[in-house]
Amino acid sequence: MALFRNCLDFLDFIPLFRKVKSKLATLILMSNSATVSSSSIWAGGRSPFNVSYGKLMMWIFLLSDAFTFSSLLVGYGAIRFSYAGSSTPWPEPANVFNHFPFMHGMHLPLLFVSLMTFILIFSSVTMVLAVEAGHRNSKKEVSNYMILTILGGLAFLGCQAWEWTQFIHEGGRLSHNNFGLTSEALAKANALGFGDHVHWEAADRVPGPVPFASLFFIVTGFHGFHVLSGVVINIIIWLNVVRGTYERRGHYEMVEKVGLYWHFVDLVWVFVFTFYYLI
Amino acid sequence: MSNHHTHVEGEYIPETYIPHAESHGTKSLWRTFWLLLAITIVDFIIYFVAPASLFRNIVFVAFGIVKAVFIVGIFMHLNYEAKFLRYMIILPAIVFLSYLVWLLLLEGNYVSIAKYF
Numbered sequence: 345m346a347l348f349r350n351c352l353d354f355l356d357f358i359p360l361f362r363k364v365k366s367k368l369a370t371l372i373l374m375s376n377s378a379t380v381s382s383s384s385i386w387a388g389g390r391s392p393f394n395v396s397y398g399k400l401m402m403w404i405f406l407l408s409d410a411f412t413f414s415s416l417l418v419g420y421g422a423i424r425f426s427y428a429g430s431s432t433p434w435p436e437p438a439n440v441f442n443h444f445p446f447m448h449g450m451h452l453p454l455l456f457v458s459l460m461t462f463i464l465i466f467s468s469v470t471m472v473l474a475v476e477a478g479h480r481n482s483k484k485e486v487s488n489y490m491i492l493t494i495l496g497g498l499a500f501l502g503c504q505a506w507e508w509t510q511f512i513h514e515g516g517r518l519s520h521n522n523f524g525l526t527s528e529a530l531a532k533a534n535a536l537g538f539g540d541h542v543h544w545e546a547a548d549r550v551p552g553p554v555p556f557a558s559l560f561f562i563v564t565g566f567h568g569f570h571v572l573s574g575v576v577i578n579i580i581i582w583l584n585v586v587r588g589t590y591e592r593r594g595h596y597e598m599v600e601k602v603g604l605y606w607h608f609v610d611l612v613w614v615f616v617f618t619f620y621y622l623i
Numbered sequence: 624m625s626n627h628h629t630h631v632e633g634e635y636i637p638e639t640y641i642p643h644a645e646s647h648g649t650k651s652l653w654r655t656f657w658l659l660l661a662i663t664i665v666d667f668i669i670y671f672v673a674p675a676s677l678f679r680n681i682v683f684v685a686f687g688i689v690k691a692v693f694i695v696g697i698f699m700h701l702n703y704e705a706k707f708l709r710y711m712i713i714l715p716a717i718v719f720l721s722y723l724v725w726l727l728l729l730e731g732n733y734v735s736i737a738k739y740f
Contacts, residue, residue, distance in 0.1 A: 391637065391640050391642070392705075392707060393704070393705050393707055393708040393711075394642050394704070394705040394708075395642060395704060395705065395708055396640055396641045396642065397637055397638050397639075397640065400708070403708070403711075403712055406712075407712055407715065407716065410716055411716075411719070411720075414716075414720050414723065415723075418720075418723050418724055418727050418728075419727070421724070421727065421728050421731065422727040422728060422730055422731035422734075423731065424731065425728055425731030425732050425734075425735060426731040426732075426734035426735045426738070427735065428732070428735040428739070429735055429736075429738075429739035429740055430735070430738070430739055431739075453670075454667060454670055454671075458663060458666075458667050461663050462660065462663065465656065465659045465660060465663070466656070468656075468694070468698055469652060469653070469655075469656040469698075471698075472652050472697075472698045473649060473652060475700075476646050476647075476648075476649055476652065478644075479644045479645060479646035480646050538671060595641055595644065597641055597644070600644070600700075603698075603699075604699055607694055607695075607698045607699045608699070610694055610698070611691055611694045611695065611699075614687050614690045614691055614694065615687055615691070617687075618683050618684060618686075618687040622666060622670060622680075622683045623680045623683055623684075
């Protein structure tokens with residue numbers, strides 16, 4: 345093998361070739377590139393990304409998952425744009441997602457979903473603190489931060505279940521929704537202030553665009569399924585932490601890998617929040 | 624194992640290679656958390672203060688992208704990874720997604736014009 349690895353070394357007498365080789369070495373190896381001789385780069389035996397196999401695969405999986413979510417959100421954007429000027433316009437998020445637990449009948453758009461965003465961001469920071477504690481091999485801290493992360497994930501799932509319940513209760517279905525408002529009701533809705541009392545009669549509601557409710561279920565459902573699987577994976581990894589599996593292994597890289605997945609779930613939520621609730 | 628190893632024949636086994644991980648401290652993590660929280664609060668305020676407009680939507684999307692940069696860069700640790708890994712993850716996403724967004728939003732717009740105008 346060594347014969348093939350070093351098969352281009354005979355060109356070392358050309359100064360330009362040596363220069364290109366060392367430039368490549370600097371590119372490929374961020375760390376301590378100055379001390380690496382160019383011939384050892386070409387001899388193999390290094391991780392070009394300076395990352396473990398498992399973590400690299402996790403990154404590639406997350407990239408593909410990012411494209412899946414993007415296709416859903418971009419499709420959402422295209423369909424929403426295609427309804428501009430329609431007699432059944434796209435519903436205003438403020439008129440649909442305006443509920444908050446124990447605040448029945450009040451117009452509180454964006455409040456509940458901001459709380460959900462806060463919960464997810466907070467569980468993200470506890471996850472990254474668990475990863476940081478793992479770098480210091482502090483088993484106790486990793487375990488505590490992972491418990492907080494799991495609790496945050498469960499709280500988020502509970503919020504989402506409540507959100508879905510409200511949405512279905514108001515008439516959202518995969519193939520139908522009645523979130524369209526008559527022009528009189530729309531004028532009333534636009535005059536609503538934060539915290540005002542709101543009550544819609546059946547006559548105020550008309551069928552809205554079908555993809556609005558359908559995509560809501562699919563996109564938030566797909567994201568919620570990611571959160572659910574993230575919580576399950578976190579619980580499994582937490583059990584391993586408590587049992588001392590990673591302590592014996594000498595490193596907590598598994599925590600880093602599930603951490604990547606968990607932050608990705610947070611990342612997707614940033615865009616679901618932006619496109620479903622803000623715009 | 625360390626990423627500062629000098630090459631020894633037979634030392635590197637790709638499937639089991641774990642680079643040595645170092646803690647960068649918790650300061651930047653908490654800073655990122657407060658930043659993400661602040662942006663979310665500013666989003667909330669803008670939503671009620673500014674009337675709906677294209678500009679407001681652009682601001683929301685820009686804030687979303689800023690949040691994404693900090694989540695990926697600091698929380699997911701991509702800022703500290705090797706340069707090749709960074710570009711392998713970031714470039715396909717930027718190139719294909721910006722193309723896809725441009726293409727499909729334009730198409731949605733055409734559908735709307737064809738149907739309703």
